[in-house]
Amino acid sequence: MIQLYGNCESGHSYKVKLLLEVAGVPHEYQEIDLRLARADRPEPFRSLAKYCEVPLLVHDGKPYVQSNAILLHMAEHLGAWGGESKERLERCREWLFWEANRIGFSMAHLRYGQKFDDAGAYAGT
Template sequence: MADIHLYTAATMNGYKPVIFLEEAGVPYDLTFVDFANQEQKAPDYLKLNPNGKIPTIVDRFEGRPIFESGAILWHLAEKYGQFLPSDPVGRSEVMQWLFFQVGHIGPMMGQAMYFQHIAAPNGHEEPFSIKRYVDESRRLLEVLDTHLEGREWIAAGQYTIADMMIYPWARAYVWARVSVEGLDNLKGWFDRIDARPAVQKALTIPKANPHFWDEKADASAFAKENAARFASDVKSDR
């Protein structure tokens, strides 16, 4: 039995711990959390993650669950001694960019996706909200592009959990409908991570969603399914 039991789904947050585990070569057990059946809200799952979201891990060796993707990657990096510098300055730099993703890129791009792919097809077209979140997402990608000038990786001069945290969200600019035109440093960083076999494998676990990343993918069927799955999340005052 593996030390790590991962509960996840095929979302930007859900792919993050899979990327770490595949990159680190750590064995793990996986449970797919089915949003269509509201498994993330089931009583047994809420005992592991009181927020009813994914991902969650159970560290069987320590006998405890850990939720929130940033906390999970931090825990795994500490546990396995990989993808996190040992020096205080390097560790601090990694954590700053980890929190940059948690506090900015994830929420802003997530809202851009929500208003375009869930609210709008369920009868709540909000042009102001869409523009607000798409514009802010673009600004954040510009921050990354500027930071990556002359750098191969996000922090500490090496590939770390900061890259793993930011990549699934920033790379999903396609699904968020955010332009990356002119952001050549960012595109180069995408290319470097795209070329990592462990990352490409991780993006198929628990299943692949090419609609998030590939501009040429036919997203029509997936978009309808996705909008229907989360229709109950759209509040109506009618």
């Protein structure tokens, strides 16, 4: 069984949720309210999430954190998207690091800017 803990405002959670949906991987999803102090976030999320951040994927009882590490784990587990061979997995890893450095950082800021106004109020989209 796969359990994904995420937050609808998190682009990193979205990447993992998207992979699970596109791949047709059965999973349970639990929304984590990131406005709560880390110490007030629910169990078992708090105990399993090494940094008490989303996304957290629990697969066969083992927790995985950090979206790109989770994506690599799932590629290997499913034998897809680069997980079929060492060479393809290396290429997949390269693209994920490129995304994190070039696109991911910018996309998170763009998404935040679209969701919140200059005062930090939720824009409701």
